[in-house]
Amino acid sequence: MLEDKLLILRFKHGGSEALRRIYEKYRLYLLKLAVALLHDVSIAEDVVHDVFVRFAQSAETIKIDGSLKAYLRACVVNSIRNRIRNNQTRAYIELGNAGPIVSEEKRPDQWASLREDSLRISDVLIQVPFEQREVIVLHLHGSMTFRQIAKLQAVSIKTIQSRYRYGLDKLRSILNGEVTK
Amino acid sequence: MRSADNIEKQINKFNLDINADKDRQILNELLQAQENANRSSDRPSRFSLRRMIMQNKKFSLTTAATVIIAVLLTITFLGKTPQAWAIEETIKALKQYNGAYLSGVCPGQTGSSVGFELWVRTNDTGTSTKNVLVKLDDGLMVWTKDNATYAYLPDQNTVLYEDAVTTGFSHFLGPELFELLSSIKDARTTYGYDSATGRKRAMLSGGMTDVSGAKFLQVEFDVDSKLVVSIKQWDNLRPQGTPTFHAFTIRYFEQLPDSTFEVHIPDGVTYIEKPVTIPEANLKILSNPRYGISSEGLTKEQASREILEQLYNAILDGDLKRIRNLAPVTESWPDDLLKNLLHIEHNNEIVQVLEIGGISRESASSLGPIVVVPVTTKRKDGTVWLANCIIQFRQIDGEASCVVHGPQGLPVQLESSSEIRN
Numbered sequence: 001m002l003e004d005k006l007l008i009l010r011f012k013h014g015g016s017e018a019l020r021r022i023y024e025k026y027r028l029y030l031l032k033l034a035v036a037l038l039h040d041v042s043i044a045e046d047v048v049h050d051v052f053v054r055f056a057q058s059a060e061t062i063k064i065d066g067s068l069k070a071y072l073r074a075c076v077v078n079s080i081r082n083r084i085r086n087n088q089t090r091a092y093i094e095l096g097n098a099g100p101i102v103s104e105e106k107r108p109d110q111w112a113s114l115r116e117d118s119l120r121i122s123d124v125l126i127q128v129p130f131e132q133r134e135v136i137v138l139h140l141h142g143s144m145t146f147r148q149i150a151k152l153q154a155v156s157i158k159t160i161q162s163r164y165r166y167g168l169d170k171l172r173s174i175l176n177g178e179v180t181k
Numbered sequence: 182m183r184s185a186d187n188i189e190k191q192i193n194k195f196n197l198d199i200n201a202d203k204d205r206q207i208l209n210e211l212l213q214a215q216e217n218a219n220r221s222s223d224r225p226s227r228f229s230l231r232r233m234i235m236q237n238k239k240f241s242l243t244t245a246a247t248v249i250i251a252v253l254l255t256i257t258f259l260g261k262t263p264q265a266w267a268i269e270e271t272i273k274a275l276k277q278y279n280g281a282y283l284s285g286v287c288p289g290q291t292g293s294s295v296g297f298e299l300w301v302r303t304n305d306t307g308t309s310t311k312n313v314l315v316k317l318d319d320g321l322m323v324w325t326k327d328n329a330t331y332a333y334l335p336d337q338n339t340v341l342y343e344d345a346v347t348t349g350f351s352h353f354l355g356p357e358l359f360e361l362l363s364s365i366k367d368a369r370t371t372y373g374y375d376s377a378t379g380r381k382r383a384m385l386s387g388g389m390t391d392v393s394g395a396k397f398l399q400v401e402f403d404v405d406s407k408l409v410v411s412i413k414q415w416d417n418l419r420p421q422g423t424p425t426f427h428a429f430t431i432r433y434f435e436q437l438p439d440s441t442f443e444v445h446i447p448d449g450v451t452y453i454e455k456p457v458t459i460p461e462a463n464l465k466i467l468s469n470p471r472y473g474i475s476s477e478g479l480t481k482e483q484a485s486r487e488i489l490e491q492l493y494n495a496i497l498d499g500d501l502k503r504i505r506n507l508a509p510v511t512e513s514w515p516d517d518l519l520k521n522l523l524h525i526e527h528n529n530e531i532v533q534v535l536e537i538g539g540i541s542r543e544s545a546s547s548l549g550p551i552v553v554v555p556v557t558t559k560r561k562d563g564t565v566w567l568a569n570c571i572i573q574f575r576q577i578d579g580e581a582s583c584v585v586h587g588p589q590g591l592p593v594q595l596e597s598s599s600e601i602r603n
Contacts, residue, residue, distance in 0.1 A: 009452050014219045056211040057218040111203040121195045171188050
């Protein structure tokens with residue numbers, strides 16, 4: 001936390017080393033979050049790339065009251081929500097229609113690629129409605145508390161807890177179905 | 182059936198790999214985007230902040246404490262790696278220590294003496310200070326991290342920071358320091374025995390002026406181990422008045438864990454960048470028209486590059502007279518001290534200037550503008566070092582000129598030449 005505050009200060013004073021450190025510290029975390037939410041590595045890469053470019057250009061104007069991690073996470077999540085709202089990407093896919101994740105065929109200029117055992121997790125996650133998936137991903141991958149997620153989504157903490165529970169139930173039924181097969 | 186816990190565990194396994202080439206490419210894009218954004222924006226806010234700091238009386242009072250701690254440690258000039266002590270076995274014995282703990286007294290936030298504790302750790306090769314943490318009994322803390330120095334002032338809930346290592350030891354507390362102090366003009370060494378242990382002690386004392394101003398040092402060494410056992414420092418050339426730093430307990434460690442240097446400060450602190458300054462004691466010699474080069478018709482950027490090129494050529498040529506002319510703070514230093522600190526005729530001397538960068542910071546003294554320019558050099562052993570050089574501009578009898586004051590803080594060893602800053 002302290003290190004982040006110092007990084008922000010240096011970044012605000014034009015420090016390229018600070019930007020490098022921020023990038024190296026958070027890119028994997030943000031990419032994982034975006035891929036888990038989107039089930040599309042290519043779009044996830046675009047989202048995280050855009051967030052970092054805007055961040056790199058914002059030294060003069062940026063104002064971060066809380067933690068840097070939370071700020072960048074919020075940028076990624078909001079960008080994904082905007083894309084989904086504008087129908088630029090799929091909110092979720094019905095059971096049985098979940099196709100292979102885009103990154104399965106590796107592009108030469110691909111930034112991120114899912115590990116083999118993660119491909120199946122991604123295929124399963126995309127079958128959960130976005131609102132529920134968002135809570136699961138932010139809680140499990142984003143290390144956010146239900147209270148923080150509730151604040152981010154502007155709903156009550158009970159709603160968030162319910163979405164989490166329903167989401168896990170859905171995942172369980174999908175995975176147990178796979179086991180039965 | 183899978184339980185909720187199992188599902189969570191499975192989801193947590195989700196992970197991905199990053200393509201290193203693409204990763205570098207994106208990072209370069211970001212750095213370029215940042216540079217473009219920096220170029221297109223003017224920076225009045227930085228200068229207003231600096232003015233605000235200079236005019237803030239509280240600032241100057243409270244920074245005194247941090248400067249006092251720093252002065253002992255910034256004796257270096259442009260770069261230093263340890264020279265060999267005469268006794269090879271002693272060097273081998275010392276290699277096992279890379280950390281030390283010091284306690285003693287120094288002036289606190291109000292100027293009256295308070296106790297302090299200081300932890301220091303060198304880099305892996307023992308050639309420079311990697312971490313320093315100082316805690317005063319009145320709550321003030323000073324530490325270094327990532328080549329910058331921070332001071333937490335609890336009374337103001339403020340952290341002052343500067344982009345240089347201004348607290349640390351240019352020489353670890355052993356033979357290298359003994360050798361350096363021995364070459365100070367009029368240095369005196371007296372020998373005796375510690376009354377408690379009966380061990381032979383050497384007391385080295387001497388005064389000098391370096392980039393942090395005038396100081397007198399009195400350092401006691403254990404003769405057998407060559408380790409420092411106590412340090413006293415005054416901020417004048419004679420031991421006058423109360424010492425500004427007195428460490429009377431020093432313990433050495435083979436290893437100090439990272440956790441020793443962790444700093445915890447309350448949330449909500451205000452961060453303020455400390456401006457680059459030149460001690461008043463050094464301004465007199467910097468104002469002497471005999472020294473420096475003319476900067477007539479040159480921009481500050483051009484003049485800085487010119488004087489630094491001349492200075493480093495003089496260092497590479499071992500031209501002490503020219504060095505003293507361009508960087509007059511060294512004027513009173515004996516040849517041995519100057520050679521020692523600049524690595525001239527040294528087994529790890531500077532062999533190449535890799536880069537003289539652009540102006541990274543600006544400030545002003547009563548003589549005129551001050552700029553800081555990073556210079557990256559390569560040593561004989563292949564290591565790459567960065568020194569931020571302070572240059573003083575002045576107008577004397579209507580003519581513009583400049584002199585090199587010295588480095589801002591300690592030089593920093595870069596991991597590789599790819600780390601060179603722009």
